[in-house]
Amino acid sequence: KQEVTQIPAALSVPEGENLVLNCSFTDSAIYNLQWFRQDPGKGLTSLLLIQSSQREQTSGRLNASLDKSSGRSTLYIAASQPGDSATYLCAVGSGTYKYIFGTGTRLKVLA
Amino acid sequence: DAMVIQNPRYQVTQFGKPVTLSCSQTLNHNVMYWYQQKSSQAPKLLFHYYDKDFNNEADTPDNFQSRRPNTSFCFLDIRSPGLGDAAMYLCATSADSPLGYTFGSGTRLTVV
Numbered sequence: 001k002q003e004v005t006q007i008p009a010a011l012s013v014p015e016g017e018n019l020v021l022n023c024s025f026t027d028s029a030i031y032n033l034q035w036f037r038q039d040p041g042k043g044l045t046s047l048l049l050i051q052s053s054q055r056e057q058t059s060g061r062l063n064a065s066l067d068k069s070s071g072r073s074t075l076y077i078a079a080s081q082p083g084d085s086a087t088y089l090c091a092v093g094s095g096t097y098k099y100i101f102g103t104g105t106r107l108k109v110l111a
Numbered sequence: 112d113a114m115v116i117q118n119p120r121y122q123v124t125q126f127g128k129p130v131t132l133s134c135s136q137t138l139n140h141n142v143m144y145w146y147q148q149k150s151s152q153a154p155k156l157l158f159h160y161y162d163k164d165f166n167n168e169a170d171t172p173d174n175f176q177s178r179r180p181n182t183s184f185c186f187l188d189i190r191s192p193g194l195g196d197a198a199m200y201l202c203a204t205s206a207d208s209p210l211g212y213t214f215g216s217g218t219r220l221t222v223v
Binding site for chain 1: 117142144151152153154155156159161199201203205211212213214215216217219
């Protein structure tokens, strides 16, 4: 059974710092991995999608990497801003059409 | 813009009174999902439709039902809401091949 873990559970950094969020999964047989952002009381906004054949994806200040063999993905945020404060969730596409979510990392960027 | 729309954004229902949440999409995606997310927890898949083919998760309570009358719409019915069913309910869609999810904004359900 696929299990997804995100570390740390919460993170507080000063504005301008580069930071890395981690996601690990137990079964390397995945279709893809998607990173989401969730603001308090809101739905999920897709940030980056990495297919199983890819090693990384980039969008603006965000870069996500995937290492299937080690069961890990990282989300790198460059030059963090207060507007980046949110919960970041990774979801692993494991099994037909089904995503398994991690519990998220709550990020707070201090001005 | 193509999107996933959930209505209502906030729903208050009485203990034991049936409630229906709705989701519509303009993406023409084959697959639609319902997730339940409780405070500070990961979203939990309740069920999904591949076209009209309904797929229930093994641990989804019988109290939760779903309908998909056409490609664009999907409904979540909670037959007898309990206090423990208070949560954010998230609808998502994906295309036939695993190209990632698109989520709606969610419905926050309160049970009083």
